[in-house]
Amino acid sequence: xxxxxxxxxxxxELERQxxxxxxxxxxxxxSTKVITDRKTGKCRGFGFVTVKNEEQANEIIEKFDGxxxxxxxxxxxxxxxxxKGKEEGEPATAPPAQGGANKRSKGxxxxxxxxxxxxxxPESVQPDPRWAQELEKLKQLLATQAxxx
Numbered sequence: 001x002x003x004x005x006x007x008x009x010x011x012x013e014l015e016r017q018x019x020x021x022x023x024x025x026x027x028x029x030x031s032t033k034v035i036t037d038r039k040t041g042k043c044r045g046f047g048f049v050t051v052k053n054e055e056q057a058n059e060i061i062e063k064f065d066g067x068x069x070x071x072x073x074x075x076x077x078x079x080x081x082x083x084k085g086k087e088e089g090e091p092a093t094a095p096p097a098q099g100g101a102n103k104r105s106k107g108x109x110x111x112x113x114x115x116x117x118x119x120x121x122p123e124s125v126q127p128d129p130r131w132a133q134e135l136e137k138l139k140q141l142l143a144t145q146a147x148x149x
Contacts (some may be wrong), residue, residue, distance in 0.1 A: 003057040005049045007064075008075035010034065014043045022069065023049055026060060048079055077130070 007019070016034045023030045034047040051057050057078060065076040 001054075002050050002052060003054055004079040005051065005057055005060060006046065006075075006077050006079040007032075007049055008046045008077075009072050010043050010045050010047055010074070011070040011072045012042050012045065014047075014070070016047075018069075019047055019049075022064070022067070023060070026063065027051070027056065030056075030060075049076075075130075 010019070014034060016032060019034055020032045023032060029052060031050045032047060033050075035044045036042060037044050049060065051060060061076050061078075064074060067074045067076075
């Protein structure tokens with residue numbers, strides 16, 4: 001059974017062949033995919049590596065998590081399953097607010113709806129546990145700055 005790994009913190013100017021070359025040194029059977037912006041064609045900062053089995057996935061995570069690539073430290077972990085009906089690399093969107101009306105007027109964005117949801121329900125929003133340490137550092141830094149105006 002193949003395992004899909006998420007590779008994050010990729011440089012914007014990265015090409016798929018460069019990422020493939022890094023993992024090909026480890027094993028030539030891995031396949032790579034760099035997620036690119038549709039308009040610019042540049043890397044969106046993440047991609048995926050598919051390996052044969054869980055043992056190989058664990059070895060790659062151990063060896064390449066934190067690997068420096070063009071001044072960027074790679075983040076590698078087992079990829080989350082993709083939501084059904086979503087295209088790879090596209091952000092998840094909230095379901096329509098009013099029963100079945102899924103049309104948006106020109107210039108309208110969904111960010112207002114997301115912002116109001118986050119502001120009105122702070123206890124339902126939990127930080128990503130992968131970034132908990134960094135979040136805590138930022139909170140401490142902000143508290144220090146607020147204390148010393």
